[in-house]
Amino acid sequence: QVQLQESGPGLVKPSGTLSLTCGVSGGSISTSNWWSWVRQTPGKGLEWIGEIIHSGTINNNPAFKSRVTTSIDKSKNQFSLKLTSVTAADTAVYYCARARSGSYQFEYWGQGILVTVSS
Amino acid sequence: DIQMTQSPSSLSASVGDRVTITCQASQDIVTYLNWYQQKPGKAPNLLIYDTSNLEKGVPSRFSGGGSGTDFSLTISSLQPEDVATYYCQQYDNLPLTFGGGTRVELK
Numbered sequence: 001q002v003q004l005q006e007s008g009p010g011l012v013k014p015s016g017t018l019s020l021t022c023g024v025s026g027g028s029i030s031t032s033n034w035w036s037w038v039r040q041t042p043g044k045g046l047e048w049i050g051e052i053i054h055s056g057t058i059n060n061n062p063a064f065k066s067r068v069t070t071s072i073d074k075s076k077n078q079f080s081l082k083l084t085s086v087t088a089a090d091t092a093v094y095y096c097a098r099a100r101s102g103s104y105q106f107e108y109w110g111q112g113i114l115v116t117v118s119s
Numbered sequence: 120d121i122q123m124t125q126s127p128s129s130l131s132a133s134v135g136d137r138v139t140i141t142c143q144a145s146q147d148i149v150t151y152l153n154w155y156q157q158k159p160g161k162a163p164n165l166l167i168y169d170t171s172n173l174e175k176g177v178p179s180r181f182s183g184g185g186s187g188t189d190f191s192l193t194i195s196s197l198q199p200e201d202v203a204t205y206y207c208q209q210y211d212n213l214p215l216t217f218g219g220g221t222r223v224e225l226k
Contacts, residue, residue, distance in 0.1 A: 036215075046163070046206055046217035061214040063120075095162055104210030105153050107174075109162035 002027040004096050004110035012090075012117050018083040022096030022110055029077045030054040032101045037070065037081045039092040040112070047092075051099070052079055086117045121145050121209050125218035131226045138194040140221045142207035147187050151211040154183055154192045156203045157220075163206060167192065199225060 008020035022035070029035065037049040050060035052070045060068050069082040083090060093114050097106040122145035132138050142152065150170040155163035165174045167183040170190060180195045194201055202225055207218040 045219050046208075048215040048217070059213055063214065097162075100168075103168070104151075104208075104215055105165055105168040106155070106163070106208075107165055109164075112162055 002108045004108055006096050006110045006113040012086055013119055014087055014117055016086055018086050018115055020081045020094055021078050023078045030074050034099045035079050036097045038095045038097055041092040088117050091117045120214055121212055121216050123207055123209055123216050123218035125221050129222040131224045132197050133226045134197055136197045138197050140192045140205055142190045142218050144188045144209055148209045148211035150186050151209055152190050153208045155206045158203045
């Protein structure tokens, strides 16, 4: 059974960088699955941030412009998210998720991590 | 971006009631639509994929339908464990987008 676990600081200062890691267990990250970040806010609901696959190919949501960097570390079986120039609007629960191979059905999710942007 | 509009935003129904949630896409998404169930404090859980296919382990009282721009999720006989928020998600085009959610409560 594949399991995902987000980790990172729960508090980030405005204008700072949000950095999260998603550890994958129970399966390899080097598969044909895409690995995504999704966030949830009371105001905007569920919002897809972007995805990465083991080759390093990335697709990002243009809504985040150039603020998002996603990377993958196959040796540690994990992938990461960096979101720069954060504001209070970036306060959210951040989830990592795995899409089913060949599709965009999120079959596995992490438990989520609340990140608050505040000074 | 494709906008996904769910209705109602919340509903209250009795155990055994038939419940229907609708999801409308801002453009034709064929049948590239998934439904998720989310309980408080938990991550969303895949319920239905490709509009009408039940995920493994999902009770048969759940069903999905539609095509093009109009879709629906139906619970044929509401059970207490179905209290949750339900979200649709399109994957016809990137960026992937979700509906605003429908909160289902017991009357």
